[in-house]
Structure formats: C-alpha cells, structure tokens
Amino acid sequence: xxxxxxxxxxxxxxxxxxxxxxxxxxxxxxxxxxxxxxxxxxxxxxxxxxxxxxxxxxxxxxxxxxxxxxxxxxxxxxxxxxxxxxxxxxxxxxxxxxxxxxxxxxxxxxxxxxxxxxxxxxxxxxxxxxxxxxxxxxxxxxxxxxxxxxxxxxxxxxxxxxxxxxxxxxxxxxxxxxxxxxxxxxxxxxxxxxxxxxxxxxxxxxxxxxxxxxxxxxxxxxxxxxxxxxxxxxxxxxxxxxxxxxxxxxxxxxxxxxxxxxxxxxxxxxxxxxxxxxxxxxxxxxxxxxxxxxxxxxxxxxxxxxxxxxxxxxxxxxxx
Numbered sequence: 001x002x003x004x005x006x007x008x009x010x011x012x013x014x015x016x017x018x019x020x021x022x023x024x025x026x027x028x029x030x031x032x033x034x035x036x037x038x039x040x041x042x043x044x045x046x047x048x049x050x051x052x053x054x055x056x057x058x059x060x061x062x063x064x065x066x067x068x069x070x071x072x073x074x075x076x077x078x079x080x081x082x083x084x085x086x087x088x089x090x091x092x093x094x095x096x097x098x099x100x101x102x103x104x105x106x107x108x109x110x111x112x113x114x115x116x117x118x119x120x121x122x123x124x125x126x127x128x129x130x131x132x133x134x135x136x137x138x139x140x141x142x143x144x145x146x147x148x149x150x151x152x153x154x155x156x157x158x159x160x161x162x163x164x165x166x167x168x169x170x171x172x173x174x175x176x177x178x179x180x181x182x183x184x185x186x187x188x189x190x191x192x193x194x195x196x197x198x199x200x201x202x203x204x205x206x207x208x209x210x211x212x213x214x215x216x217x218x219x220x221x222x223x224x225x226x227x228x229x230x231x232x233x234x235x236x237x238x239x240x241x242x243x244x245x246x247x248x249x250x251x252x253x254x255x256x257x258x259x260x261x262x263x264x265x266x267x268x269x270x271x272x273x274x275x276x277x278x279x280x281x282x283x284x285x286x287x288x289x290x291x292x293x294x295x296x297x298x299x300x301x302x303x304x305x306x307x308x309x310x311x312x313x314x315x316x317x318x319x320x
Contacts, residue, residue, distance in 0.1 A: 002060050003045055007175055007198055008167035009038045016046055028132040028141040033164030035146040036199035040115055043142045047077050047111040076107035081115035090123040097131055100139050110139045117143035118150035125152045132158035166196030185269040186210055192266040193248055213245045220246055220314050236300055243297050250289045253278050280319040292316045
C-alpha cells in the first residue's frame with residue numbers, strides 16, 4: 001500500500017509528504033476525522049514512508065522495512081489499539097514512554113500509532129503529556145480519533161492536527177465502479193449508505209450486502225409475515241446495521257416526498273418501490289417511524305429481548 005493507493009485524502013497526504021521532504025515530520029500528530037475514512041491507513045503508510053529502504057518514490061510494498069510494517073512485525077513501529085471498547089490505560093503509555101526513549105533497533109524513525117485516542121483514560125492522557133511536548137528526535141507519535149469532543153484538550157494542544165474528511169459520495173461511486181469493478185447499484189448504495197467512509201465500504205464490497213439490506217427492508221415494511229426470527233439471532237452489531245438500513249429506507253421516503261433529486265437516494269435500486277409506498281406515510285408517521293428506529297437502537301444497548309424488540313418495531317413500521 002502506497003499513498004497513491006489511498007483514495008480521497010489527497011490534501012492530508014500532500015501535507016504529510018511535504019513535511020517528509022522538508023524534514024519537518026517530527027513530534028506528535030493528531031489525525032482527526034470520521035471513522036472509516038482512511039486515517040489509520042494513512043498513519044501506517046506514513047510509518048512506511050519515513051522508514052522505507054527503497055529508492056522508488058511513493059512505493060512502499062517491496063522493501064523489508066515496509067513489509068514488516070505491513071505485517072505489524074517491525075520492532076520500531078508500535079500500534080496501540082486495545083480490542084473492542086477497552087480504554088487505553090496508563091500501562092500502555094508507560095510502555096510507550098519506556099520504548100520511545102530507546103534508540104531505534106533498525107528503523108530510521110520510531111513510530112507510535114495510538115488508534116482511538118479518545119479512549120485514553122485521564123491517567124494515561126496525563127502520563128502522555130510530557131512525551132507529546134518533548135518527544136525524542138528519532139520518534140514520531142500519531143494519535144487517531146473520530147471523536148474530537150472526547151479528547152483531552154491538553155492532548156490536542158500538544159499535537160499538530162491533520163484533518164480528514166469523507167469522500168464526496170458521487171465521486172466515490174465512480175471510484176468504486178472504476179477501480180473496484182462494482183456494478184452501479186452496489187457502488188451507489190455503499191457510497192451513500194456509508195456516507196463516503198471508504199474504510200467501511202471496503203469491508204463490505206465483496207459481501208452480499210445488497211441482498212441482505214433488501215431482505216431487511218422487505219421483512220419489516222413489505223411482507224405481512226416477515227421472518228423476524230432469522231434476524232433476532234444475529235449479533236448486536238449486525239442488528240444495529242439492520243436498524244441503520246431501516247433508517248436509510250425511511251430517510252429515502254422522506255427525501256422523495258420532499259422532492260429531493262432521486263440521485264441522492266441511498267436505496268436507489270428500489271426507487272420505483274419508494275415512489276409507490278411514499279403515500280402510505282404521512283409526515284408525522286415518517287417522523288414516528290424514524291423515532292421508533294432510533295429508540296430501538298438505544299434499547300439494543302441494554303439487556304433486552306431482541307426478538308420482542310424487533311417484533312414491536314415491525315408492528316410500528318408497517319403500513320397497509
């Protein structure tokens with residue numbers, strides 16, 4: 001993977017490449033932007049770029065250093081990313097402080113990548129402050145976050161901020177068709193449903209997501225006897241995605257009743273059905289439907305009977 005392979009983040013990549021060329025890439029950086037838009041990928045590629053042993057410009061796929069980084073096996077490139085929702089505790093930062101003060105084993109520059117930096121505990125954040133303010137010359141610290149409001153202001157103030165933005169959805173649709181050979185329906189749905197977050201899109205581009213999302217829509221809003229049982233046995237993450245799919249359906253009905261251009265529909269592959277069913281719902285009923293889905297998403301985080309939750313939601317959403 002090279003910078004040229006990362007889609008839609010030309011501006012932050014240009015800034016970072018200029019820093020490399022001018023030998024100003026030092027200290028601590030904070031990559032801010034929505035989840036799944038390429039921040040982590042750019043950070044990992046940056047670690048390759050500053051340590052690449054190849055003379056080829058912007059090609060980080062062949063030398064031994066880049067290959068080790070790609071496999072997360074480089075002794076001088078450290079990734080701090082606890083699993084699930086675990087907080088980043090002070091023990092992680094103590095290890096970082098110990099490692100950062102040692103000279104690189106084989107790299108030109110040590111790199112420490114802290115993913116989801118908003119998960120730093122207060123103790124961990126305070127322990128990191130001095131290192132962020134005066135990092136060793138041979139080191140680079142990259143913090144990544146999609147939730148700037150949860151970051152400690154003292155952390156933000158000690159970092160150079162690089163902002164990342166989602167790709168334009170229409171442009172991303174074209175990229176998915178051209179570079180990944182996706183058909184128009186799949187490319188459009190992925191680009192619009194995931195709102196330009198290419199990291200999420202690439203995880204789903206080879207799945208049956210179109211079939212799955214249409215099954216969910218049908219079982220809640222079209223057929224009179226949906227198979228809720230088959231949905232309720234899924235994981236909470238999967239059910240959460242189902243509820244977001246339902247929200248996209250009612251959002252589309254709302255938009256199409258408002259006269260928005262059809263090209264802005266998420267479920268463009270079902271435009272004709274959307275035109276047929278939009279008169280089943282008043283504006284008030286659409287608001288109530290979206291509120292019911294939102295309430296279900298919140299209830300899902302509690303210890304609740306999922307089958308009952310989905311059955312009740314289906315009753316609330318159904319319209320003759």
